[in-house]
Amino acid sequence: RLGDLIDQGPDIWWDLKEKPDKLAQTMLPYLQKVGLPFIEPFSSYQAIIEYYQDHQILPSNSIARSALVVALIYCEIDQQQTAGIFFDKALEYAIEDSSHPGFQIHIQEVRARCL
Numbered sequence: 001r002l003g004d005l006i007d008q009g010p011d012i013w014w015d016l017k018e019k020p021d022k023l024a025q026t027m028l029p030y031l032q033k034v035g036l037p038f039i040e041p042f043s044s045y046q047a048i049i050e051y052y053q054d055h056q057i058l059p060s061n062s063i064a065r066s067a068l069v070v071a072l073i074y075c076e077i078d079q080q081q082t083a084g085i086f087f088d089k090a091l092e093y094a095i096e097d098s099s100h101p102g103f104q105i106h107i108q109e110v111r112a113r114c115l
Helices: 002-006 020-042 045-055 063-076 080-097 101-114
Strands: none
Touching (some): 020 045, 045 063, 063 080, 063 101, 080 101
16 A cells, blocks of 8 residues: 555545545655665566565565465466465464454465465
């Protein structure tokens, strides 16, 4: 979320009722200054996997959601065995957190579709 990257206190909510030109004038400097530099390191599946391996979490994600993202990447690149390992990790982290039981079900459903 761009508002999280700007570091001006609480998250910024953009008024989508503004004229597109005015909204673009407001947002474009933020996109150029913080948005694009933020996503640059994540320009490929391999880059995302390497970031996860180095940090064990992806920015703006929980540890469970980060493992799920990596599992989905491994599914996409036809490495189902490794994907299964990360689905297991995602579920384990989600169970430990237990603040969102629906997420546990979601992980299981996504896993069933991918593997």
